[in-house]
Amino acid sequence: QKEVEQNSGPLSVPEGAIASLNCTYSDRGSQSFFWYRQYSGKSPELIMFIYSNGDKEDGRFTAQLNKASQYVSLLIRDSQPSDSATYLCAASDSWGKLQFGAGTQVVVTP
Amino acid sequence: GAVVSQHPSRVICKSGTSVKIECRSLDFQATTMFWYRQFPKQSLMLMATSNEGSKATYEQGVEKDKFLINHASLTLSTLTVTSAHPEDSSFYICSASTYQGAGMNEQFFGPGTRLTVL
Numbered sequence: 001q002k003e004v005e006q007n008s009g010p011l012s013v014p015e016g017a018i019a020s021l022n023c024t025y026s027d028r029g030s031q032s033f034f035w036y037r038q039y040s041g042k043s044p045e046l047i048m049f050i051y052s053n054g055d056k057e058d059g060r061f062t063a064q065l066n067k068a069s070q071y072v073s074l075l076i077r078d079s080q081p082s083d084s085a086t087y088l089c090a091a092s093d094s095w096g097k098l099q100f101g102a103g104t105q106v107v108v109t110p
Numbered sequence: 111g112a113v114v115s116q117h118p119s120r121v122i123c124k125s126g127t128s129v130k131i132e133c134r135s136l137d138f139q140a141t142t143m144f145w146y147r148q149f150p151k152q153s154l155m156l157m158a159t160s161n162e163g164s165k166a167t168y169e170q171g172v173e174k175d176k177f178l179i180n181h182a183s184l185t186l187s188t189l190t191v192t193s194a195h196p197e198d199s200s201f202y203i204c205s206a207s208t209y210q211g212a213g214m215n216e217q218f219f220g221p222g223t224r225l226t227v228l
Contacts, residue, residue, distance in 0.1 A: 032214045043203045043222040044154070051214055088153060096142060096207050096215030100153045 002027040004091050006101035013083075013108050019076040021104050023089030026070070030091035033065060033072045034098065037085045044088055047074070079108045112138045114206045116220035123194055124228055131189045131223045133204030139184035140206030144217060145177075148201045160187050194227045201225075 003026045013019040025033070032051040036044035050056045050063040050072070062075040072091075076083055086103040093099075113136040123129050133143060142161050146154040158179050160166040166179035178190040187206075191198055201224055205217040 036219075041201075041224075043219045045219070046216070049214070049216065092215065095159075096217065097144070097156065097159060098154075098217060099156075102153045 002091075002099050004089055004099050004101035006087075006089050006104045008102055009105040009107075011104055011106045013076075013079045013106060015079060015081060015108055015110050017079055019079050019083065019106055019108070021074045021076075021087050021089070021106070023072040023074075023101055024070055025072070025089075025091045025099070027091060027093070027099070028067075028070065029093060030099075031094050032092040033063070034090040034092065035061075035063060035072075035074045036088040036090065037083075038088055038103065039085050047087075076106075079106075081108045081110055084108045112206070112208065112218040114204065114218045114220040116204055116223050118223060119221060120224045120226075122226045122228065125195050126193055128190055128192045129194055129225060131191075131202055131204075131225075133187045133189070133206070133220050135185045135206040135218070138206070138208055140208060141184075142207040142215070143181060143187040144205045144207065145179060145187075145189050146203045146205070148203060148222075154203060157189075191225065194225070196227045199225055199227045 034049045035047045038044045050065045056063045060077045064073045088103045089101040090098040117132045145157045158166045158168045160181040168174045181187045203222040204220045210216045
């Protein structure tokens with residue numbers, strides 16, 4: 001059974017601090033990895049994707065991938081109250097099919 | 111960026127009726143469309159994968175006769191929930207996929223349809 005695991009949270013982060021989210025996956029055949037943000041009652045919106053080992057930065061967000069450890073992470077720098085949401089990690093197979101984790105709820109406190 | 115629309119955004123129906131949900135890619139042609147269901151406090155669960163002009167591939171445990179998927183063109187897929195029951199009440203989300211190169215397909219999500227079956 002292919003699985004993507006995330007801590008459900010909530011992860012409480014002071015405004016301006018760094019939020020660190022972790023994700024592990026079981027399928028070594030996974031090709032690409034995605035981080036989505038989902039606000040309550042809304043559909044997911046893509047934050048960033050990564051498919052090579054190492055770090056990838058986009059604005060306040062940095063994704064890290066370690067395929068040997070089957071581990072993906074997302075750092076959110078200078079967290080803002082608008083970052084309060086559920087963050088979904090997803091792994092994609094070679095056909096583009098996504099396996100989602102349960103999501104980590106992030107709460108940024110002013 | 112790529113835009114995916116869904117219609118309707120919200121529907122309330124009586125038990126036993128059928129509901130059709132449309133998913134359209136507005137500014138690109140999607141090689142594949144996916145249908146997800148999300149119950150409260152849970153993650154997205156893939157229901158089926160749909161390719162234009164061919165039968166949908168359903169995930170284990172999803173009844174293909176209850177959730178009819180039609181993928182008539184590269185920009186339109188429909189999901190029909192037949193004989194809906196209260197347990198089918200959920201948030202249904204579609205996505206459309208395009209090839210981004212380097213072996214990577216990216217999915218663009220529609221805004222979702224909230225189905226409530228009374």
